[in-house]
Amino acid sequence: MSYDLSVYAPAPLSFEGLLALVRSAAGLDVDGSPSSDAQSLTVVRGARRAYCFTIDGPFRVEPEDVPEEVTASVIGAKALYQVLVEGSEEPSIPHAVKFARKLAKATGGALLDEQTDEVWPKGNRVARPREAARPTELVTVNFYTLTAELPEDLPRNYLALARKYLPEALPTRFGTYEPHQGKLDRDGDQAFTDMWLENPNSILFFKCEYPIARGSMNGPQRNRSVGRTSLHLDNAALADPGWLDGLRRFFVAFALESKSFFASVEVLRNYEWGSRSYEQRPGAEDEIWPIHIGEWKGFVPYPQSWTWFGPEQIKIVSPYLTGRREQHGDHLLHVLAEKPIDRDQLAGLLPDPTRPWIPQELATPYGP
Structure with a gap:
């Protein structure tokens, strides 16, 4: 079993940008020395560098394949990241959710919790102008x-x-x-x-x-x-x-x-x-x-x-x-x-x- 989180974004981060985002979270790092074309990263936590979660992607996604609840929160999603807590590592789930939210914010995208179908953030995709007219x-x-x-x-x-x-x-x-x-x-x-x-x-x-x-x-x-x-x-x-x-x-x-x-x-x-x-x-x-x-x-x-x-x-x-x-x-x-x-x-x-x-x-x- 795994705990699955999907982040839909208008455009992906660069490989270097994704690494920097992982390392900006206290206690997190990427395992090994992955190449820039890697489609999967293993994230470890703490001094003991224990497994925390996996990041797969980015994958190209067509608008027709973006869930409706995600479309309601983000405009023009074209890239998909999957943040997975594999096996029985339940203590890692809060770390994965927190990172997935950071990834959604950094990419201007939205996070879909595949277990609960909850989307973050929620709100209008287009801000109403503040001017009176x-x-x-x-x-x-x-x-x-x-x-x-x-x-x-x-x-x-x-x-x-x-x-x-x-x-x-x-x-x-x-x-x-x-x-x-x-x-x-x-x-x-x-x-x-x-x-x-x-x-x-x-x-x-x-x-x-x-x-x-x-x-x-x-x-x-x-x-x-x-x-x-x-x-x-x-x-x-x-x-x-x-x-x-x-x-x-x-x-x-x-x-x-x-x-x-x-x-x-x-x-x-x-x-x-x-x-x-x-x-x-x-x-x-x-x-x-x-x-x-x-x-x-x-x-x-x-x-x-x-x-x-x-x-x-x-x-x-x-x-x-x-x-x-x-x-x-x-x-x-x-x-x-x-x-x-x-x-x-x-x-x-x-x-x-x-x-x-x-x-x-x-x-x-x-x-x-």
Whole structure:
């Protein structure tokens, strides 16, 4: 038997850094003279240099393999250390736990106790800004699905993918009107799904943790051909590469699970982030939606940072796409800018910035 501790980190320490961290703990040292490519270290304790615990790693870990409870505490975990107390050395367990916490702190990661499933540290992954209000850009994320193809488990899929890739997108409160009636931590996942199913002709609104202000999900109404799910968030968060990667993974995964035939991520300028949410400033940009009263009307006339196309849309827009393409089955992720930027900057990336990204006849006639 062993006592197992896992430390997930955005990036590993250098070999020298790991040795120094061990030796910075009173009474601990590394046994022998391990080489810099060693994947396992034996840690000894005291003058008698008795076995204390073993450190295995770092190992590369994919975001899909990081436990949800860890994702809720650390952004962009890509490395895994395992701290193991082997055999019956129970007196060594407190030393191993204390070191594993030091390792988590040194790497900006999180510790998972495999015996208790407890995670350390706990708390919000993204700190809420302290300023009362500050200028920012707003990022909007939209998914469009034919109403006839909406999965019945859409809300449950949304919650599962948010927990896996983007915990800040989880609803804190939700409802079809203000004040929101539901609370996820009180009412549970099924209440979120039930409210969506029981109000097919309404929009289910929800508030989220910073940096996501709010989201919405059209009910499974049959009197309109296209449904939309959306999120609104502070662009300042995308400066963190780990959070940006989490958003991209969530964008692709939910586009697939929601059977979206089109999805987009774009940046809107001239907004202000307050203590809880955002507000428009003078000259704030508005979205142009490709749907009007639940009907598809055509693409927006300006380029967007990330776009998702179903098979029919690919046939239409493929000749006009100039950015990076990423195929996902019969769907396509098109990335014009790896980090979302505003529409004028995007136009500058086109072969001819003076011309629209698609012919005018393919664009919606409805402006903001």
